[in-house]
Amino acid sequence: MAKLGIGIVGLRMGYGHFQQCKELPDAELVAVCDINAELVEKTQKEFELPVATTDFDELVASDEVDIVSVTTPDHLHLEQTIKAFEAGKHVLVEKPMARTIEECQEMVDAARKYGKKLMVAQVCRFHKFFEDAHKWAFDGTLGDVYFVETSYIHNYEQIPGFDGWRFDPEKRHVLIGGGCHAIDLARWFGGDVITVSAFSNHFNIPQQQVDDMWILNLQFANDVIGHVTVSAGCQRPYGLDLEVWGSKGTLVGDNTSPSAQMSLRQVDRYRWMELPKASMAKALASEMEHFVDCIVNDKTPLIDGVDGAKTVATAWAAIESSEKGGALVEVQNEF
Ligand SMILES: NC(=O)c1ccc[n+]([C@@H]2O[C@H](COP(=O)([O-])OP(=O)(O)OC[C@H]3O[C@@H](n4cnc5c(N)ncnc54)[C@H](O)[C@@H]3O)[C@@H](O)[C@H]2O)c1
Numbered sequence: 001m002a003k004l005g006i007g008i009v010g011l012r013m014g015y016g017h018f019q020q021c022k023e024l025p026d027a028e029l030v031a032v033c034d035i036n037a038e039l040v041e042k043t044q045k046e047f048e049l050p051v052a053t054t055d056f057d058e059l060v061a062s063d064e065v066d067i068v069s070v071t072t073p074d075h076l077h078l079e080q081t082i083k084a085f086e087a088g089k090h091v092l093v094e095k096p097m098a099r100t101i102e103e104c105q106e107m108v109d110a111a112r113k114y115g116k117k118l119m120v121a122q123v124c125r126f127h128k129f130f131e132d133a134h135k136w137a138f139d140g141t142l143g144d145v146y147f148v149e150t151s152y153i154h155n156y157e158q159i160p161g162f163d164g165w166r167f168d169p170e171k172r173h174v175l176i177g178g179g180c181h182a183i184d185l186a187r188w189f190g191g192d193v194i195t196v197s198a199f200s201n202h203f204n205i206p207q208q209q210v211d212d213m214w215i216l217n218l219q220f221a222n223d224v225i226g227h228v229t230v231s232a233g234c235q236r237p238y239g240l241d242l243e244v245w246g247s248k249g250t251l252v253g254d255n256t257s258p259s260a261q262m263s264l265r266q267v268d269r270y271r272w273m274e275l276p277k278a279s280m281a282k283a284l285a286s287e288m289e290h291f292v293d294c295i296v297n298d299k300t301p302l303i304d305g306v307d308g309a310k311t312v313a314t315a316w317a318a319i320e321s322s323e324k325g326g327a328l329v330e331v332q333n334e335f
Contacts, residue, residue, distance in 0.1 A: 008071055009034070133260075
């Protein structure tokens with residue numbers, strides 16, 4: 001069978017995808033697009049690609065392309081995803097899926113209409129440690145999970161985006177754009193969020209026009225509860241933390257430390273056991289490999305459009321809650 005052709009639009013984060021996706025068994029990189037002509041030329045030379053263009057319409061029109069990886073700023077995800085579906089392509093869209101619940105709904109509807117696969121690139125689900133944690137949460141090792149806590153801590157002061165889009169509230173919201181990592185991770189362990197209560201404030205990044213510090217209390221189904229912290233202006237290093245509390249054990253880890261910790265009921269005096277962590281270096285390649293497998297073998301992607309939409313909807317429920325002084329707000333989970 002011929003390999004599927006991958007085309008990537010947006011060559012900053014997209015360049016990372018390129019570097020990691022050079023040796024996939026069932027797909028190959030065939031096309032790039034960016035409005036920055038220099039970047040396009042540099043990437044084409046480095047990877048010797050048949051299609052390299054500054055015009056997205058040209059990328060989606062190419063017969064060589066089967067999968068479009070939308071790796072542009074958040075406000076372009078909707079338009080480029082719809083165009084790709086209209087041209088008969090499958091779409092892997094960077095996180096967050098889109099800016100609003102309505103945009104997510106349009107993307108879900110388009111995937112259904114054109115019968116194509118849609119996956120949201122929530123890359124944490126392909127980090128080896130988070131994968132292991134998920135296995136232990138669901139194979140009985142930790143018992144019944146009753147509490148999950150995640151955080152996304154990333155100072156964005158020096159990362160406004162190529163034209164400052166990250167500080168434009170029309171183009172990106174902190175809780176959706178960055179916070180989706182922590183919300184998605186919490187949802188992966190806890191399931192659909194039923195209600196949210198949130199508080200937020202704004203002591204950092206003055207040019208960021210929305211609150212940049214968030215805390216969310218989550219109620220999942222089956223009496224499970226959760227907590228999410230998101231900060232875009234914090235005075236501390238980047239990190240994504242995860243705690244999973246179960247009736248037989250507790251797991252504490254993150255995506256930057258060399259080890260994680262687990263405490264199990266059987267262990268005398270509840271000592272923490274140090275768990276060495278596998279490298280996370282190939283997460284982007286695993287993510288694309290999974291998506292290709294879903295296309296080739298007609299499977300549902302781990303984070304399909306509906307799942308990606310629920311994460312954005314959870315963030316919007318939190319934004320509404322914060323505006324209402326922490327009131328409980330129901331999350332839209334029907335798409
Ligand atoms: N998974 C992760 O951990 C992760 C990390 C970083 C970024 N991202 C996501 O990737 C996306 C891009 O973020 P970034 O950090 O690369 O942004 P960036 O501003 O650094 O780069 C955006 C790139 O897109 C190009 N571009 C802009 N408009 C375009 C258009 N209309 N057509 C083609 N190219 C266009 C720009 O020239 C630039 O090269 C965002 O949605 C972001 O949330 C994900």
